[in-house]
Amino acid sequence: MNLYNLFERTLLKNYLAGTAIAVFGMGSLLIFGTIRLSVSEGYILIGIMVFSAMSMGVSEFLYYLSYSKPVRNVYRNGDPSSAQWQKAFSTLQRMPVLAVKRTMLPHFLGITIPAVSLTFLFIHLEVLSLPHSYLLLAFIGAILMSAMHALMEFFLTMKAIQPLLTDISLQMKKQNLNLSSHEETYFLGIKKKLLASSLFLALFPVMFFSLLTIANMIEGDRSTLFDFSNWPVFFLALLILLAFGGSVLLSDNIQKPIQELKFGMDTVKNGTLSSLENNYSDEFSELVSGFNHMVTAIKERDAQNELLLESIYMLMAGTLDARDSYTAGHSWRVSSYAVQIGSEIGLDSRSLDLLRKSAIVHDIGKIGIRDEVLLKDGRLTDEEFEQIKQHPVIGARIIEQYKMAPELLMLVPGVKYHHERFDGKGYPEGLAGHDIPLFGRIIAVADAFDAMTSDRTYRKGMDVERALQILREGKASQWDPDIAEVFVKIIEKEQVKSNPQHANEKVNQSPLRLSHKGSEPTETSAFRS
Structure with missing residues (x-):
């Protein structure tokens, strides 16, 4: 299996894991833990979710094929030009942000539009006995689910692209091609990443808890399809896991380049002058570039x-x-x-x-x-x-x-x-x-x-x-x-x-x-x- 196929398999695994947690995990908790449903209504909603997930998958796949084409071309076509290598490198650097856009647009719209439309249709046909206010709650919940999935996709994609970025740099060096995209790299600052991540991890539990509370207030004491009498404890445990996972992804994103810089400093201290691969698109790109300039000056x-x-x-x-x-x-x-x-x-x-x-x-x-x-x-x-x-x-x-x-x-x-x-x-x-x-x-x-x-x-x-x-x-x-x-x-x-x-x-x-x-x-x- 070549490096690009391994990369796509990693992206697919990350996507399926994120979808399972966001859509079928948190989404199921929101629906089946708060709404009074009969067994038949439960099956109908499950069917709606499956159909919506399929629509979401198709729309996301088409979007992914569109923006990943430059990378796919250099690995599947023979003898790429210098411009094609640089285009692929730049696209890879932008992929974490493109993954967020994919999740917040095709992902969100792909599951929300068919889900809301079909649910509204079944309510109108009196197949589902749900108040229309649930559609608004479901829409807000879908936004939260997509935002959580987008956060996961961003950091997991940041990790997944590193082997390809390193490989492209090596391939261009072997061909004596000049990789100038470091100077024109897509810049996403650490401050923005920290702010967005911290804000989401702080607000998501509050907003999701509010949705569950409102839904339960509407339903009153009526029982739901599944008996979640202890759902607040379950919900709290789930949010703790979510916060822990998000913190791990965020810390790994910051810690890895710091460790690489420390390793580089240690090699210089020991007398080995080796440049570092500059595969970053934030302030670490400038730090690594500065380190490489220092190594060049020492040489x-x-x-x-x-x-x-x-x-x-x-x-x-x-x-x-x-x-x-x-x-x-x-x-x-x-x-x-x-x-x-x-x-x-x-x-x-x-x-x-x-x-x-x-x-x-x-x-x-x-x-x-x-x-x-x-x-x-x-x-x-x-x-x-x-x-x-x-x-x-x-x-x-x-x-x-x-x-x-x-x-x-x-x-x-x-x-x-x-x-x-x-x-x-x-x-x-x-x-x-x-x-x-x-x-x-x-x-x-x-x-x-x-x-x-x-x-x-x-x-x-x-x-x-x-x-x-x-x-x-x-x-x-x-x-x-x-x-x-x-x-x-x-x-x-x-x-x-x-x-x-x-x-x-x-x-x-x-x-x-x-x-x-x-x-x-x-x-x-x-x-x-």
């Missing part, structure tokens, strides 16, 4: 902040490149390798983004190393190497000491610990195994590979196979064995894809493999990167 601000942070990373990496042109591109290549590793081991998108940024700035601490050490050609002395070993600490201090954004502080582990060794012989703190933060272990592998395969002013970079062999040999001693193995497989696959006949082609021949200056090491741990 735009976050995008600007993200762009600013990205510029900071580029500035940091660019500053380092400006000091040592031979290492230009190293940070970006390490970042690319690190993200490949992170993707392969299953990091989520947020973690991958942080890993990428951490790798970009992993060598930022080299800004604090003197030029004669950082830019030196050839082998470093032990003292100079000790100075170089301070760059992870300097980089972490640069990020930490200026009280930067929390996101920047999350980059510290990768910056500070990318020269730690898995066997605990690295620097700056000599951490070992999985005590080394994950970002540090990942960047260590990516950093070493790029240092080994990049050209220097005085030597050519290693070929890929030699560098991979060193990574294999250094597993569990210099590098995390799992991460090193994952990276080796990544590079081997890339080599096969790029050039199966020359899988040993040097990485520096790729446009991304820019030159990198340093000293010729005697072991992999001596690489300056």
